Amino acid sequence: MVDRLTKERRSWNMSRIRGTDTKPELLVRSLLHRMGYRFRLHVPDLPGRPDIVLPKWQRIIFVHGCFWHRHPGCAQAYEAKSRKLFWQQKLEGNAKRDRLICAKLRRMGWKVSIIWECQTKKEATLERKVGAIVRRLGHQ
């Protein structure tokens, strides 16, 4: 393992591996819920087993960890200090996989949004981000 992994990031990773819920994801879900939206979770029959699916709006939301999913330009997506090449390949592989999954979902007619872990840290930022996604849903 990388020595620079924080406890928080490690637990994110472990929860991803176990397929349980992460804190950033829970924050997004509870906000959406408060706004009155209903959704399905970790839908296994869709590519990438999306975190949050709003079937009524054909909208998918992924809540991505900045380190593991390579948030562009984010300080949390720093390079590993040790075993550099190994991590570079692994993390680039993650990002490439994400792009493929998004493209696949879009071809299937889904609209895909990504909320980054760092955008869930401050309530106001998260509200703005989720608000922007929700506004694009339109009214039905």
Ligand SMILES: [Zn+2]
């Ligand atoms: Zn980030």
